[in-house]
């Protein structure tokens with residue numbers, strides 16, 4: 382999933398693709414590079430209370446639609462086979478986007494808008510239910526988890542139950558641990574290291590680690606130099622079978638995944654299991670070629 386931020390203020394690329402023509406050109410580049418899904422966002426959701434100060438300002442529905450719809454409509458016409466996702470917390474924006482040809486709703490508030498479930502249920506489109514806690518404006522303040530992996534998993538299970546009770550079938554739901562949304566660096570790392578706890582819920586999982594501040598905190602890299610660290614996070618998402626990875630750098634991420642998968646394919650091949658049991662040191666001791 383390639384990120385298409387049609388915003389003036391997104392944390393890593395705000396303003397770069399905010400005109401219709403810039404956005405369309407970037408969308409074409411990502412599709413040509415092999416992105417299967419594009420995630421169009423017309424409201425930054427960088428959380429407040431931490432490195433982003435007071436966080437992103439809420440964008441009124443009219444403004445969000447005015448940014449989003451011209452790009453979505455043009456893209457739908459230009460790329461009929463692309464899967465177009467819309468990153469919005471607002472049911473009215475989701476309804477307008479679906480009418481304009483969007484295929485998927487990416488809701489970082491996991492049905493925070495009480496009207497969202499009906500919009501999604503009526504359209505039959507898939508929805509991403511991302512984990513977060515509290516209000517966006519203060520999300521990075523007073524973060525408390527006793528066991529982040531268990532609690533995110535339990536809260537995602539609750540979100541699924543709420544969605545199905547509102548008429549959205551399980552078959553339409555994707556989950557997302559919400560990296561960077563109300564979590565410390567260590568908690569983001571723990572969620573990646575134990576992503577299998579979330580995939581165990583039996584629904585496809587989306588992971589968005591690209592360029593996030595936890596990558597900067599581990600490495601000291603500024604936001605425009607976080608690709609290598611983002612790829613390390615991608616490796617863990619791949620290892621635990623994430624169904625969708627949300628990235629800003631599509632060609633680089635696809636090259637990374639192609640090699641990762643080619644190596645993983647060798648693991649599932651016809652290797653003699655005794656070789657693994659012996660381990661590399663035994664092979665050296667036995668005089669095997671290094």
Ligand code: HH2
Nearest residue numbers: 386391392425426427509511557560589
């Ligand atoms: N992260 C961002 C936005 N939307 N959606 C999902 N499902 N998962 C994520 O991790 C996620 C998301 C933040 O990234 P970006 O869109 O680049 O920044 P901004 O919110 O500042 O526009």
